[in-house]
Amino acid sequence: MDQPLHLALGLTDDELDRIRQTLGRDPNPNELAMYAAMWSEHCSYKSSKVHLRRLPTEGPQVLVGPGQDAGAVDIGDGLAVVFKMESHSHPSAVEPYQGAATGVGGIVRDIVAMGARPIALLDPLRFGPLTDERNRFLFSGVVAGIGGYGNCIGVPTVGGEVHFAEPHGANPTVNVMCVGIAQADRLVTSAREVHEGSLLLLFGAATGRDGIGGVSVLASRTLEEGSEESRPSVQIGDPFAEKLLIEASLELVERDVLEGLQDLGGAGLTCAVSESAARARMGADLDLDAVPLREPSLQAFEILTSESQERMLAIVRPDRLEEAREVCARWGLSSAVVGSLRAGGGLTVRLGGNVVAEIPARSLADEGPEYYRPMEPPLGVDEVLDDDPTFATVEVAPEAALRSVLTSPNIASKRWVWEQYDSLVQGGTVLGPGADAAVIRIEGTLKALVLSSDGKGRYGALDPYLGAAHAVAEAARNVSTLGAKPLAITNCLNFGNPERPEVMWQFAESIQGMADACRALETPVTGGNVSFYNESGDSAIWPTPVIGMLGLIEDYRLLVRPGFSGSGLPIYLLGETFPELGGSEFAEVVLGTLAGRPPALDLDREALLQRLLVDAAAADLLDSAHDCSDGGLAVTLVESAIAGDTGFAANLPGDVPWYVTLFSESASRAVVSVAPERADGLEELAVARGVPFSRLGETGGPRMVFDGLLDLAVEDVRGLYEDAIPRLLAG
């Protein structure tokens, strides 16, 4: 309790010294609170920045790279796609429904702040095993919260993923990605000209004591089990207010009355105002008396750092103020001028006529500390990698093994999740959840965006470099499988405590893996989010970089779906299967082991496979295509059969054990089916592209036959696959 204030707020002694140097005096408590919020890990990226610089961020398609509210990519026709992913794991661990709901709200405002209309959401999620009641509570609460918010604001949730693993029990991982679209020349970025004397117009919800200290306390300090203090920081989302906020913001953009637009998220008003001023290379006056409050008598630091949801800050020329406020009023939103920009770099905050804080805006927004934290591989890494399960003795029968893998909640259908999401609103959804990637067409064109999100928990736990590289490769493959060209990624990097050298090592390795894969696949990183401190006691989550991939298909009528359709179509495996069971679903659920080396990833082969998939689709050669990943070839074939309600007969090569063929998770593979008359064309193209392939068999009939091994009715297997998660939830 008698801890010095700066320490209690999460600032270190060194950081306090820097503040003193900048100000030339001791900061007052308001100023400390502002620094604490802005220099928190969450806002300043102080532990991650030095590593993030290694990521490739450039390419002809990139309009806006990292550093803005969200990245933007050129898709032609004068259109820009804006997308970003963010974590709301800490709040969701405390109150799953509201934590997840407000997470959706936050990322949507990031997209809107760029002047883009949000057109899709994806929700990569990770929980502890569903056999535990608390995990079921968190899982169903988070899913309901994402649906509750996303459905109510009219943005379709079209994809995501759900994984279950013990390390994500105490600390579930809740990421949400939002994708928006804008006229490229209307994007609201810091490149806009901003004038001295322009007004800061705060609009949307009133400010309450929400998430006060949320940034520094909730996001930057490790959650202790049963921690009571963080509870009052829970916030209630108001999706109705958000919907109005979206419409009002976009109308302001449309009418071109804005010089700037900022969402209010972490560090609230402090962040929005200091960033607006710093980006404009100006200073600002901020009048806290003008801020509409929800509760009486908030103190200055509370108003400054409140994270009340559903608020935005616009920079408006005085002569357009009237119009801007009318737009807000028409949408039923209150608005208030809370300050203005001025020359010089100072941010002066007043309350009741008194100056309560005076700080150079840039020192808050841009001059936060940067740490190169110590890193060290955890003990025993090599032993775990060497303990490879690939040639373990397997005593399970093929059918039992397939059942175990298919009913593992990591593999089983996530229908229970995505049926709770409106995936159709806005009328652009060509392909919703349940396929390799989601497809959203762009109104007025034949183009469509193809979206996928992927993280590789187990691989990352065994080898963080490979885990990250695989995540990029799989996300890109998911997109290519449908025939779309991967363009760029966003990401959310979920890790434990960066002050622990093992965690920092995992982080650095993951960044390297992501960087290498992004370079090879020509998908630059346009933005993302880092979420540290995902641990309680000494158990951290698995290092979990989650990749959000944006792809583009020029003519959505040519997209290739995963389901087998019709009989007598030759089935091919593109790519090669190697004996690689390390870190596989099979190893975990059948052999009960998490060890070994994750599958190798040859990025050149991966790029070749993906090019083949895209070119084959463009040439209209493929009848179906499905990416081969978690659960291996067996799961891929079964999913294609279920999706298309069509069985198959497949021959398995005899030179490797059946479980390697069926369940190895070798990278750079896909299963396709083709009309018989197109088979030669596909083979020629594969040869030309340098992709090995093998003919597996043929589609048709109501049964799935793996020659000499398995013979199952599609309908029965569908039941297993669809019911697994509902069954687990029934307890």
Next chain:
Amino acid sequence: MTRRPRIGVITFPGSLDDRDALRSVRFMGGEGVPLWHAEHDLREIDAVILPGGFSYGDYLRTGAIARFAAVMDEVRTFAARGGPVLGICNGFQILCEAGLLPGALIRNRQLRFVCRWVDVRVESSRSVLTEGLASGEVLRVPVKHGEGQFVAGAGDLRRIEDEGLVVLRYCGRDGAVDDAHNVNGSLDAIAGVRSEGGNVVGLMPHPEHAVDPDLGPTGGQPMFASLLASALARV
């Protein structure tokens, strides 16, 4: 045809499928006319759609606040003169709250939002939504709602059934009505009802998301065709 029917679509605060309804009206050959909740003006439309969404967040009760909107006075007058009025999802809920349709919609039996393609069976062709459709015809359309369970008091329900006010029921592909296909637990698997005059219709499924073949099944096409024809008949 001298002119295309003008179909108004009202935007309430929190309406979500308003643009989608307008797009589908145009797709089906009508003229889409955006209407604003706060205006006492229906802009000489020939039919009006109350679209899906979460008006006023669906807080308190679905449709409870929207039914007080200024434009609802005009909708009432328009309906009383026999004008075609279609409420989709949230629009259906608003029409029930406004007393223009019988019954009410409460939380789904499973207490979860559900977004799913379903089959519905036409029960009555005496409505602006189903004119020209045969009873028993099965159409594939999506539902997406958290509060779509149709309920009514015992007396009201009897009247609804006796007077043939049920327009659509949830069913299987073959048209069979059973509990397994009752997606939200509605009484008598009711998916849509009409007014006595047949000019006011409400349904929970979203026909506007089932007209463009590039996006999926097209069970919404005949419904929109019927609405447009009814609207045209008034021109």
Next chain:
Amino acid sequence: MKFHCSVDVRLKPGLLDPQGKAIEGALPAMGWTNVSDVRVGKHVEFYVEARDQTTAVAQVHEMAERLLSNPVIETFAIRGVEAFAGLTFEDRP
């Protein structure tokens, strides 16, 4: 004068209450087998500025009837309309 008002809204008896049913369904697993007829309603609280209590009650009645409840499926009860002396947030200077 300011009145603190409180209104209960209940689903009509004959109607099935999905929330109540869900609670009933969860009870046995928690060890309670002696609970029945769970019904979940709403209660709404607010302040009304009015000349006197009769006026306030009349207004609360009208609000409850027209807005807070749907007569097709719900009933309401005014639980209290009481003079309130304190300051609410909106009274701030």
Next chain:
Amino acid sequence: MKFHCSVDVRLKPGLLDPQGKAIEGALPAMGWTNVSDVRVGKHVEFYVEARDQTTAVAQVHEMAERLLSNPVIETFAIRGVEAFAGLTFEDRP
């Protein structure tokens, strides 16, 4: 013995109540400009079979805490636990 029990569940003070806010925002357009601070809560009613009232109250308390309210964002109040002599729906022959 059978007890009729009734529990109120409210959002904790200080937390945003989106429902209350939306109702409040809509009231002026309906002609009510004198209403403020609208908060919407739940109230749950049910019957408990118990030896005596003390036992019943203890159980209602535990149910309210564990099942009927979400302690992270809500508070609850037991409004009543009263001996009930009539027949409930489930007692019907």
